[in-house]
Amino acid sequence: xxxxxxxxxxxxxxxxxxxxxxxxxxxxxxxxxxxxxxxxxxxxxxxxxxxxxxxxxxxxxxxxxxxxxxxxxxxxxxxxxxxxxxxxxxxxxxxxxxxxxxxxxxxxxxxxxxxxxxxxxxxxxxxxxxxxxxxxxxxxxxxxxxxxxxxxxxxxxxxxxxxxxxxxxxxxxxxxxxxxxxxxxxxxxxxxxxxxxxxxxxxxxxxxxxxxxxxxxxxxxxxxxxxxxxxxxxxxxxxxxxxxxxxxxxxxxxxxxxxxxxxxxxxxxxxxxxxxxxxxxxxxxxxxxxxxxxxxxxxxxxxxxxxxxxxxxxxxxxxxxxxxxxxxxxxxxxxxxxxxxxxxxxxxxxxxxxxxxxxxxxxxxxxxxxxxxxxxxxxxxxxxxxxxxxxxxxxxx
Amino acid sequence: xxxxxxxxxxxxxxxxxxxxxxxxxxxxxxxxxxxxxxxxxxxxxxxxxxxxxxxxxxxxxxxxxxxxxxxxxxxxxxxxxxxxxxxxxxxxxxxxxxxxxxxxxxxxxxxxxxxxxxxxxxxxxxxxxxxxxxxxxxxxxxxxxxxxxxxxxxxxxxxxxxxxxxxxxxxxxxxxxxxxxxxxxxxxxxxxxxxxxxxxxxxxxxxxxxxxxxxxxxxxxxxxxxxxxxxxxxxxxxxxxxxxxxxxxxxxxxxxxxxxxxxxxxxxxxxxxxxxxxxxxxxxxxxxxxxxxxxxxxxx
Numbered sequence: 034x035x036x037x038x039x040x041x042x043x044x045x046x047x048x049x050x051x052x053x054x055x056x057x058x059x060x061x062x063x064x065x066x067x068x069x070x071x072x073x074x075x076x077x078x079x080x081x082x083x084x085x086x087x088x089x090x091x092x093x094x095x096x097x098x099x100x101x102x103x104x105x106x107x108x109x110x111x112x113x114x115x116x117x118x119x120x121x122x123x124x125x126x127x128x129x130x131x132x133x134x135x136x137x138x139x140x141x142x143x144x145x146x147x148x149x150x151x152x153x154x155x156x157x158x159x160x161x162x163x164x165x166x167x168x169x170x171x172x173x174x175x176x177x178x179x180x181x182x183x184x185x186x187x188x189x190x191x192x193x194x195x196x197x198x199x200x201x202x203x204x205x206x207x208x209x210x211x212x213x214x215x216x217x218x219x220x221x222x223x224x225x226x227x228x229x230x231x232x233x234x235x236x237x238x239x240x241x242x243x244x245x246x247x248x249x250x251x252x253x254x255x256x257x258x259x260x261x262x263x264x265x266x267x268x269x270x271x272x273x274x275x276x277x278x279x280x281x282x283x284x285x286x287x288x289x290x291x292x293x294x295x296x297x298x299x300x301x302x303x304x305x306x307x308x309x310x311x312x313x314x315x316x317x318x319x320x321x322x323x324x325x326x327x328x329x330x331x332x333x334x335x336x337x338x339x340x341x342x343x344x345x346x347x348x349x350x351x352x353x354x355x356x357x358x359x360x361x362x363x364x365x366x367x368x369x370x371x372x373x374x375x376x377x378x379x380x381x382x383x384x385x386x387x388x389x390x391x392x393x394x395x396x397x398x399x400x401x402x403x404x405x406x407x408x409x410x411x412x413x414x415x416x417x418x419x420x421x422x423x424x425x426x427x428x429x430x
Numbered sequence: 431x432x433x434x435x436x437x438x439x440x441x442x443x444x445x446x447x448x449x450x451x452x453x454x455x456x457x458x459x460x461x462x463x464x465x466x467x468x469x470x471x472x473x474x475x476x477x478x479x480x481x482x483x484x485x486x487x488x489x490x491x492x493x494x495x496x497x498x499x500x501x502x503x504x505x506x507x508x509x510x511x512x513x514x515x516x517x518x519x520x521x522x523x524x525x526x527x528x529x530x531x532x533x534x535x536x537x538x539x540x541x542x543x544x545x546x547x548x549x550x551x552x553x554x555x556x557x558x559x560x561x562x563x564x565x566x567x568x569x570x571x572x573x574x575x576x577x578x579x580x581x582x583x584x585x586x587x588x589x590x591x592x593x594x595x596x597x598x599x600x601x602x603x604x605x606x607x608x609x610x611x612x613x614x615x616x617x618x619x620x621x622x623x624x625x626x627x628x629x630x631x632x633x634x635x636x637x638x639x640x641x642x643x644x645x646x647x648x649x650x651x652x653x654x655x656x657x658x659x660x661x662x663x664x665x666x667x668x669x670x671x672x673x674x675x676x677x678x679x680x681x682x683x684x685x686x687x688x689x690x691x692x693x694x695x696x697x698x699x700x701x702x703x704x705x706x707x708x709x710x711x712x713x714x715x716x717x718x719x720x721x722x723x724x725x726x727x728x729x730x
Contacts, residue, residue, distance in 0.1 A: 077555035242649040245440045246694035253433045279574045
């Protein structure tokens with residue numbers, strides 16, 4: 034008995050040793066890039082779309098020989114749609130995997146949980162689609178490739194006030210969510226400035242199942258539309274329950290609605306509603322159509338705006354890595370070489386190259402980062418009709 | 431006024447769910463003096479059992495059928511009854527002679543086990559319950575209710591009435607009351623105590639499963655951790671009504687549902703979950719035995 038246990042113990046130890054050796058051997062000739070996202074949980078499609086967008090881009094790079102002959106290796110962590118798990122995931126990516134940069138998250142609350150860790154460790158982080166302005170204010174190692182909420186809120190207010198000609202808004206925000214609270218505030222500010230009024234402002238918490246109490250209050254105030262700056266699961270449930278209570282006015286929202294599950298859950302309840310997105314998959318632009326075709330061929334589904342932004346975030350990172358290799362090949366070698374003190378300086382150079390991104394041709398538009406490392410881009414308005422998305426307008430910044 | 435009536439209507443439909451869960455708490459407590467913290471998770475398993483049964487039978491979607499919906503409800507109740515029996519047999523029976531604290535900690539363990547098993551088996555991302563009955567809104571003098579909410583209330587009332595008839599009118603029900611009154615004396619009178627406890631767990635779990643299916647019908651988002659909050663709130667409902675009392679659990683559940691709606695409607699949604707604990711503290715301060723509970727001095 035004792036002998037058998039001893040042998041098993043040895044075998045396990047040997048296994049660990051082999052794994053460790055294999056791990057080291059692998060790291061030296063690849064560029065480790067960390068990805069964290071919500072692959073499970075309440076916003077699972079956010080993480081899955083982003084992961085697929087990033088993988089598609091990196092696979093393309095690796096097939097073409099990698100960056101300066103070195104392949105990129107993605108290390109992907111699931112944060113279960115929870116901010117505290119996002120922080121843990123990023124800590125692991127930096128400490129254990131020694132990644133050169135981090136890509137993620139979609140939800141601003143989770144990006145804000147992870148950003149201080151990247152900033153502290155001096156590892157550049159690019160968020161594909163967190164729109165709350167506070168995300169990049171957390172430090173100069175944090176950048177994004179999407180527009181920010183003051184712009185998004187203004188666009189929604191303008192669309193409601195001027196295009197649809199509506200004056201009375203109801204707001205139903207997610208109180209536990211930085212994105213939702215921020216977007217609701219920016220919308221309210223702009224809508225007031227344009228002569229509209231917010232007649233009622235109600236709140237819920239992410240994960241709630243039942244919104245009828247809030248919707249009953251909203252119904253009594255007879256608004257012209259309901260602004261729901263939340264994420265798709267709750268938005269779809271809110272829409273259904275609103276229709277059940279006999280509320281017929283349209284719902285308006287932001288890019289948190291982007292998910293292929295939205296209409297599965299909402300069924301017909303969102304017909305006649307509008308939201309802001311980052312791109313339109315049926316745009317005839319050949320670059321977009323090539324991306325959509327590649328994505329379909331790889332995953333057998335249509336890329337949503339979050340997949341497109343993630344694809345661009347990976348693109349901006351690879352572009353910066355290539356630029357680093359061109360400008361300072363020694364720094365590039367240090368960056369991807371074994372861990373050491375000199376890497377801090379190399380990562381700082383990479384950071385500066387990301388922050389200086391100018392006119393990168395992404396599928397979601399040309400990406401130029403401003404002084405606060407936010408992208409200045411157009412917003413795309415989409416409508417929902419007979420359970421289909423339709424293009425409404427593009428709004429310039 | 432209409433707004434208030436609407437909030438009350440929604441609150442009653444929601445409270446019926448709490449009442450069904452609270453019944454299981456109260457029955458088990460009445461017989462074993464055990465707070466079965468895993469009860470909320472049985473409710474979650476009930477919702478998932480119905481979800482998979484519906485997928486298996488292709489229910490919902492284009493051709494919703496009330497008969498199939500009923501079959502799924504009964505199937506899910508059966509599965510959870512078996513789960514409840516297994517839970518009692520494997521987890522609670524071995525520690526029945528130990529202190530009550532041991533049993534309580536066991537219950538918390540079972541609860542965590544079921545939640546994490548749920549995450550493992552069903553996945554952490556929410557699932558969307560199929561539409562077993564086509565939704566329709568009905569206006570009752572301006573108050574909008576759905577046929578789902580009406581179904582919830584009717585099914586709950588039917589289950590509660592049959593439960594009290596069962597407890598009051600049948601031999602098994604009488605035996606349950608006897609075991610609840612004094613387990614040792616009941617055993618001396620030849621009542622098979624083990625079998626009665628098994629039956630109690632089976633019925634309580636089946637009621638929780640029914641609550642899970644009904645929630646899936648009205649609020650179609652289900653996930654492995656969905657049982658925690660309703661479990662806690664139904665527990666408060668049982669305490670409010672007087673733990674151990676069947677009518678108390680029903681009234682407590684309805685009061686919880688309605689007060690939650692009034693708090694969200696007239697105060698703030700931030701206090702939605704807080705109200706349950708405010709009620710719990712008030713009950714413990716003012717009337718610890720609950721509305722329908724009997725005050726019995728503990729023999730020391």
